[in-house]
Amino acid sequence: MRYMIGANTLEENRFKTISDFKWCIERGGEVEFCVGERVFGVFPKLRRAPEAPMQILICEKFVEDQQATELWYSTADESLEYRIDGIRLRDIITEVEVTDRTI
Numbered sequence: 001m002r003y004m005i006g007a008n009t010l011e012e013n014r015f016k017t018i019s020d021f022k023w024c025i026e027r028g029g030e031v032e033f034c035v036g037e038r039v040f041g042v043f044p045k046l047r048r049a050p051e052a053p054m055q056i057l058i059c060e061k062f063v064e065d066q067q068a069t070e071l072w073y074s075t076a077d078e079s080l081e082y083r084i085d086g087i088r089l090r091d092i093i094t095e096v097e098v099t100d101r102t103i
Contacts, residue, residue: 013098018080021093025056025076029103032061033096035084042079048072058082058089 015021024031031042043057056079060069073079080090 008101010097010099013101015093015098018090018093021080022076024101024103025079027103029101031098031102032100033093033098035092035096038084039099040084044076 025042025044028045033040039061041059041061045054046057047054056073056076058071058079059066063069071082080088082089
């Protein structure tokens with residue numbers, strides 16, 4: 001028997017609480033969200049270099065100099081300090097449009 005897994009709605013993807021975001025990231029969930037017309041990605045469980053510890057990368061996607069928007073964090077709580085136009089992610093994560101989310 002075949003099963004089709006449908007895509008989540010924007011409401012299902014939305015983070016209802018900060019704890020919901022932290023839980024997702026701590027378990028390796030990747031997130032893509034929009035702030036206005038800009039798209040950002042959160043990528044946990046990455047290493048900057050082979051010998052480096054696992055970290056969380058946040059960056060703006062689909063821009064010419066993506067590396068200039070990258071910041072690396074050790075914890076999900078720290079990643080909430082990422083700033084978009086001077087506003088901390090912690091202050092907007094429950095309001096942004098989450099377009100893709102694993103976990």
